[in-house]
Amino acid sequence: MDSYTSTPSNDVDARDKPIMEFHPELWPVLERNRPVLNLDLFWPIKCERVDNAEEQRTEGDQKGTFPPRDLRPLVSFRNLHVLHLGGMRKSYQPVIWEACFVNANLTKLTLEMALEPEISDDFKAQYKKIDSTWAYDGSKPSYPEPTEYMYLGLEGSGELHPDFGSGEYLDRTAMRQAQAAVKDGVGVAVKRHLPIQSLTLSNFVVDAGPFFRWFDPERLREVIFTGTCWDAGFYLPNEMRRGVRAEGPQKPKPLVARVIKPGEAKVVSLSQGKLVKREDWDGENHLPDPEPGIGDASGGRDLKTKVSQISGVGKQATNE
Structure with missing residues (x-):
């Protein structure tokens, strides 16, 4: 069915979703x-x-x-x-x-x-x-x-x-x-x-x-x-x-950047796609190495992935 004959949305809340290509x-x-x-x-x-x-x-x-x-x-x-x-x-x-x-x-x-x-x-x-x-x-x-x-x-x-x-x-x-x-x-x-x-x-x-x-x-x-x-x-x-x-038109709101405090970010270590370790980031620029024994027989030194995941402040960070 082409765009001219397809039934448009009748969602009463779709105020920001215009019926495009209206015919x-x-x-x-x-x-x-x-x-x-x-x-x-x-x-x-x-x-x-x-x-x-x-x-x-x-x-x-x-x-x-x-x-x-x-x-x-x-x-x-x-x-x-x-x-x-x-x-x-x-x-x-x-x-x-x-x-x-x-x-x-x-x-x-x-x-x-x-x-x-x-x-x-x-x-x-x-x-x-x-x-x-x-x-x-x-x-x-x-x-x-x-x-x-x-x-x-x-x-x-x-x-x-x-x-x-x-x-x-x-x-x-x-x-x-x-x-x-x-x-x-x-x-x-x-x-x-x-x-x-x-x-x-x-x-x-x-x-x-x-x-x-x-x-x-x-x-x-x-x-x-x-x-x-x-x-x-x-x-x-x-x-x-x-x-x-x-x-009239509003001025664009500037993007606000701030420093991430220790405890707001988590360091997550993955091995073969699986979570093996998660800890608080201490605020340093480097990521901590995984503890020996996590991952493989070499003490985890060949972990394929280290991901730094930043969580939001507030409820989400508290739940962590």
């Missing part, structure tokens, strides 16, 4: 009541159902872009608690926000773009790259709600307007249009706000607009930026600024 033909084998859905959309597919060149340009291509229309079945899920979409090479926000509105129990949303956004030279001085030095100070009062004149998107597509650059933009207009589409066509009761508690974005341009209109101050608890995101005027409403944690 539209896999939708029928995914249970609609599953609470966790983790898809990697990066892998190439053939758009065999595309009839003409115009549809091919708008819905996908032969170079590995997952067609947005083939993500529509996402809206048929109703019990998602965790949604993770990675490897996206174009915007799918119109469909994604519809799926968020129809899943009232959705608490964790992770969206990862495959490519970093590009900011126009005219705006690089105004915006700030969100890296390990970026910090959001939630103790200061926020500015008033952003106006429509501060919108940086492209008519709800999820893409950054070409005047500002290129790439993915957290699009409040896409959220508004998605809510309207759910009310008109899906037949599900829709709440005022998105249900999300934890939002993780990778390679997005982000401003303040969506957090004033579409995220619930009673539910949202964290906004995490990874990859290369851009702060294009990000701030939170006053009612969120103390209860919501916003953080």
Whole structure:
């Protein structure tokens, strides 16, 4: 059975195990009541159902872009608690926000773009790259709600307007249009706000607009930026600024080395694959010779293997 027709894991705890090489033909084998859905959309597919060149340009291509229309079945899920979409090479926000509105129990949303956004030279001085030095100070009062004149998107597509650059933009207009589409066509009761508690974005341009209109101050608890995101005027409403944690990529933790103390390491002597002696290492650089009589008639001098095995500090070392 090939990778496109094999049944993916339905393990509710497999949050870090995306369904790789996801293909539209896999939708029928995914249970609609599953609470966790983790898809990697990066892998190439053939758009065999595309009839003409115009549809091919708008819905996908032969170079590995997952067609947005083939993500529509996402809206048929109703019990998602965790949604993770990675490897996206174009915007799918119109469909994604519809799926968020129809899943009232959705608490964790992770969206990862495959490519970093590009900011126009005219705006690089105004915006700030969100890296390990970026910090959001939630103790200061926020500015008033952003106006429509501060919108940086492209008519709800999820893409950054070409005047500002290129790439993915957290699009409040896409959220508004998605809510309207759910009310008109899906037949599900829709709440005022998105249900999300934890939002993780990778390679997005982000401003303040969506957090004033579409995220619930009673539910949202964290906004995490990874990859290369851009702060294009990000701030939170006053009612969120103390209860919501916003953080950028973390600095890699340095490796810490320390001196091994006597008693923490064991010296193990083997003969013909069998353990013949084990003792504490005394802290010297050399390994002790085996005692005479261990191994063979020559007093154990021709033992084939000496292995120094370092055990961890604490319970494991104590048990030894």
